[in-house]
Amino acid sequence: xxxxxxxxxxxxxxxxxxxxxxxxxxxxxxxxxxxxxxxxxxxxxxxxxxxxxxxxxxxxxxxxxxxxxxxxxxxxxxxxxxxxxxxxxxxxxxxxxxxxxxxxxxxxxxxxxxxxxxxxxxxxxxxxxxxxxxxxxxxxxxxxxxxxxxxxxxxxxxxxxxxxxxxxxxxxxxxxxxxxxxxxxxxxxxxxxxxxxxxxxxxxxxxxxxxxxxxxxxxxxxxxxxxxxxxxxxxxxxxxxxxxxxxxxxxxxxxxxxxxxxxxxxxxxxxxxxxxxxxxxxxxxxxxxxxxxxxxxxxxxxxxxxxxxxxxxxxxxxxxxxxxxxxxxxxxxxxxxxxxxxxxxxxxxxxxxxxxxxxxxxxxxxxxxxxxxxxxxxxxxxxxxxxxxxxxxxxxxxxxxxxxxxxxxxxxxxxxxxxxxxxxxxxxxxxxxxxxxxxxxxxxxxxxxxxxxxxxxxxxxxxxxxxxxxxxxxxxxxxxxxxxxxxxxxxxxxxxxxxxxxxxxxxxxxxxxxxxxxxxxxxx
Numbered sequence: 001x002x003x004x005x006x007x008x009x010x011x012x013x014x015x016x017x018x019x020x021x022x023x024x025x026x027x028x029x030x031x032x033x034x035x036x037x038x039x040x041x042x043x044x045x046x047x048x049x050x051x052x053x054x055x056x057x058x059x060x061x062x063x064x065x066x067x068x069x070x071x072x073x074x075x076x077x078x079x080x081x082x083x084x085x086x087x088x089x090x091x092x093x094x095x096x097x098x099x100x101x102x103x104x105x106x107x108x109x110x111x112x113x114x115x116x117x118x119x120x121x122x123x124x125x126x127x128x129x130x131x132x133x134x135x136x137x138x139x140x141x142x143x144x145x146x147x148x149x150x151x152x153x154x155x156x157x158x159x160x161x162x163x164x165x166x167x168x169x170x171x172x173x174x175x176x177x178x179x180x181x182x183x184x185x186x187x188x189x190x191x192x193x194x195x196x197x198x199x200x201x202x203x204x205x206x207x208x209x210x211x212x213x214x215x216x217x218x219x220x221x222x223x224x225x226x227x228x229x230x231x232x233x234x235x236x237x238x239x240x241x242x243x244x245x246x247x248x249x250x251x252x253x254x255x256x257x258x259x260x261x262x263x264x265x266x267x268x269x270x271x272x273x274x275x276x277x278x279x280x281x282x283x284x285x286x287x288x289x290x291x292x293x294x295x296x297x298x299x300x301x302x303x304x305x306x307x308x309x310x311x312x313x314x315x316x317x318x319x320x321x322x323x324x325x326x327x328x329x330x331x332x333x334x335x336x337x338x339x340x341x342x343x344x345x346x347x348x349x350x351x352x353x354x355x356x357x358x359x360x361x362x363x364x365x366x367x368x369x370x371x372x373x374x375x376x377x378x379x380x381x382x383x384x385x386x387x388x389x390x391x392x393x394x395x396x397x398x399x400x401x402x403x404x405x406x407x408x409x410x411x412x413x414x415x416x417x418x419x420x421x422x423x424x425x426x427x428x429x430x431x432x433x434x435x436x437x438x439x440x441x442x443x444x445x446x447x448x449x450x451x452x453x454x455x456x457x458x459x460x461x462x463x464x465x466x467x468x469x470x471x472x473x474x475x476x477x478x479x480x481x482x483x484x485x486x487x488x489x490x491x492x493x494x495x496x497x498x499x500x501x502x503x504x505x506x507x508x509x510x511x512x513x514x515x516x517x518x519x520x521x522x523x524x
Contacts, residue, residue, distance in 0.1 A: 003042055004359060011364040014039035014355050015392035015438070022437045022454060029341075032348035032438060039355030054351075061350040069299040070123075070346065070440075074339040074447075076306040080264060080313060081131050082335020083328050087317050088250050089260030090135045096258040104229065105522060107133070107140040108150060108212035115154025116205065118269075119162040122155040122441055123302060128265060129154070130448025137449075143228035144235045145221060145459040148449035152460060153208045156396065156430050156441050157201040171400065175422055178405040180412070190418050196488060197423035197478070199471035200383075200431040203499055207467050210500055215522045216507035221459040226516060239452035249331070254322050263316060268309035275301025338447075345453065349394045349438040356393045363402075375414040380475040382407050383424035383431075387468065390432025394439040399429040424475055431471065434464045466506070470498050 004010055018035025025031060036057060040050040061067055084090050101107050111133050118125040130151050137147040159167045176187035211217060217225050228234050235241065276296035281287050310332070317323050323331070382403065390399040403425045411421025433439045437457040446453040474495045479487060511518060 011359045011361045036351045036355050039359050057351045061347050071343050073303045075336045078339040079332035079336040080310045082331040083313050084261045086331035087260045087322050088254035088256045092256040092258035093261040104140045104142045111150045112208045112212050119158045122159040125155040126444045126448050141228050143224040144451035145224040148445050148451040148456040149460045151449050152445035153204050157204040161195050161198050161201050174400050174404045178408040193419035194423035198427040199474045200427040203467040218506040218510040219462040222510045241450050264309040264313040267312045268305040271308040272301045272305030275304040345443050352438050353393045353395050379424045383428040386425045386428030387432035390429045391436045394436045396429035396433040431468045
């Protein structure tokens with residue numbers, strides 16, 4: 001701690017080491033481990049103690065009940081996917097979808113639409129959309145990079161602005177805790193008022209549809225899509241998917257029935273929704289469904305859903321005599337193996353977040369920013385600060401908990417409307433989380449889409465920066481005083497136009513550089 005007191009900027013070292021090494025080496029696990037080790041070394045100044053403390057941090061991350069539930073859920077959902085593949089259900093579902101969707105463009109639009117439909121939880125979104133549409137994406141030659149981008153960009157951005165989601169209770173709770181006791185304001189009303197100002201979250205969703213409908217890609221994503229369409233290679237040579245290279249098998253005699261996938265997934269969703277209502281206090285008198293969902297133990301509910309879906313799958317496949325119990329258990333274990341690498345990365349990402357908390361990464365960023373904030377710049381700077389903290393720590397929820405208690409008092413002091421002080425933090429956290437290779441939702445998107453994690457981050461990053469840059473500009477354009485009710489619609493029109501205009505410019509330049517035409521892409 002003495003070193004940090006003398007050189008506080010060293011608080012940035014753990015995330016910088018991890019993120020830099022991720023991009024340079026393309027090896028996620030050792031990069032994250034060295035980031036955690038760098039943090040413990042700062043605190044102990046003893047390499048032997050740093051190794052011991054690093055091990056303790058990893059142990060604590062695993063023993064945390066929330067984290068343990070996520071790890072167990074990942075293994076169960078992986079096992080369920082293995083059984084669904086064994087039964088032929090995944091192929092049947094892919095055949096059903098592709099009977100109406102014949103092109104990669106149509107498959108991408110379907111993926112974006114399904115992503116928006118699974119609005120109640122970002123983890124549920126990545127699991128359901130990734131697993132349900134992965135065989136469809138493979139059949140239609142959609143690159144793993146593009147598919148993981150669609151999954152990722154319709155997960156947290158959708159959940160954070162949904163009126164009913166697992167995010168609502170957390171966001172409302174953080175807002176309520178930060179409000180002065182002297183102010184009689186309903187935190188849920190602030191949450192609702194902030195939704196139109198969640199510029200990045202909404203722009204990220206708009207960009208997904210702009211890209212999928214127009215078939216306009218740019219940068220590394222264009223290379224990935226062109227490779228997939230022309231060579232059939234869904235990943236680059238040498239890529240390592242987080243699924244660990246596990247090959248899921250289908251019994252040769254298994255019927256290709258979509259119902260063998262649809263029913264277990266419906267059971268998973270239904271039981272999970274019931275579990276969210278139950279754990280959120282739905283049985284309490286006078287508590288509505290929305291309130292219950294908002295305060296749910298979402299991961300426990302998802303685990304219940306995954307277990308219920310697995311049990312239903314075993315019964316269905318046994319009744320149909322598709323496979324016997326030993327065959328299904330082998331498929332379950334094989335599917336669970338897919339999640340080993342993903343869970344190791346998740347544990348490492350949580351450990352980076354923990355060490356960042358110990359060395360004070362977020363507090364350092366906030367403190368150095370206070371001196372340059374003015375009322376006019378406050379929303380834009382809160383947006384940028386939140387994004388940087390989320391990028392550095394890999395957690396949007398943690399960022400909200402850190403910055404909201406600072407943003408609300410500053411908004412009150414500077415005369416900034418509370419919803420405009422809160423919105424940039426809530427949406428900036430999602431932006432930073434999207435850009436970060438150490439984010440758990442980014443890891444899960446890579447996992448369930450079957451993508452190489454660093455390839456997913458590298459191809460998604462330019463898209464996230466495009467939407468984030470325009471969102472930052474929109475916050476700068478937003479006046480503190482709201483004399484005209486037309487100001488927000490005008491800013492949204494400007495933002496949406498800029499988003500598509502810049503997308504066209506970037507895609508045209510990328511295609512010209514690679515001698516590719518938009519008509520060629522749409523025909524493939």
